[in-house]
Amino acid sequence: MILESFGLEKYMDELLDSTNNHLRAMKYGRPNTSEPTLGIPVHCDYTTMTLLCQLNEVQGLEILNKNGEWMNINPSPNSFVVMLGESFSIWLNGRLSSAYHRVMMKGNEDRYSIGLFAWPRGGYLVKVPKELVDDKNPMLFKPFVLEEFLKFHSPQIVQGATKSSLKAYCSV
Numbered sequence: 650m651i652l653e654s655f656g657l658e659k660y661m662d663e664l665l666d667s668t669n670n671h672l673r674a675m676k677y678g679r680p681n682t683s684e685p686t687l688g689i690p691v692h693c694d695y696t697t698m699t700l701l702c703q704l705n706e707v708q709g710l711e712i713l714n715k716n717g718e719w720m721n722i723n724p725s726p727n728s729f730v731v732m733l734g735e736s737f738s739i740w741l742n743g744r745l746s747s748a749y750h751r752v753m754m755k756g757n758e759d760r761y762s763i764g765l766f767a768w769p770r771g772g773y774l775v776k777v778p779k780e781l782v783d784d785k786n787p788m789l790f791k792p793f794v795l796e797e798f799l800k801f802h803s804p805q806i807v808q809g810a811t812k813s814s815l816k817a818y819c820s821v
């Protein structure tokens with residue numbers, strides 16, 4: 650759908666072939682307090698795409714919107730949250746952004762979720778397609794290999810919610 654909306658369907662096979670999918674189950678221990686407690690600190694995923702499914706009734710995922718406000722994400726049962734990752738945002742020359750998010754916990758119940766993380770495969774050069782670059786839209790990011798970046802940065806960088814280190818790494 651995203652590729653279609655930019656007229657970039659021809660890259661579909663290349664992107665699919667260059668993706669590794671990792672499935673991860675996550676458990677967030679109950680904080681036993683009514684005070685909001687950090688489950689996962691604020692971050693952006695370095696993925697191409699992330700699919701999240703919350704397995705029990707315990708909410709906690711929050712997304713930072715463009716106004717700098719935290720929004721609770723309360724998915725209906727059996728639905729998925731689909732998030733654009735940093736690698737795809739960069740490939741799209743910044744046309745779409747990936748959302749900063751975090752998990753906040755409170756109460757006396759554990760939270761369970763499962764995530765499918767689609768990563769650019771080792772050695773694959775993530776490169777803005779020429780169709781997204783013109784006089785009005787200069788190339789914002791240099792080609793990069795995510796594997797090389799991750800040699801020096803944690804797979805899930807946790808930092809202030811304003812600057813992505815992957816974007817800083819490959820900014821022109």
Ligand SMILES: O=C(O)CCC(=O)C(=O)O
Nearest residue numbers: 675694701710752762764
């Ligand atoms: O458990 C969740 O809902 C979010 C997990 C997450 O953001 C991550 O693992 O990167």
Ligand SMILES: [Fe+2]
Nearest residue numbers: 692693694750
């Ligand atoms: Fe995440």
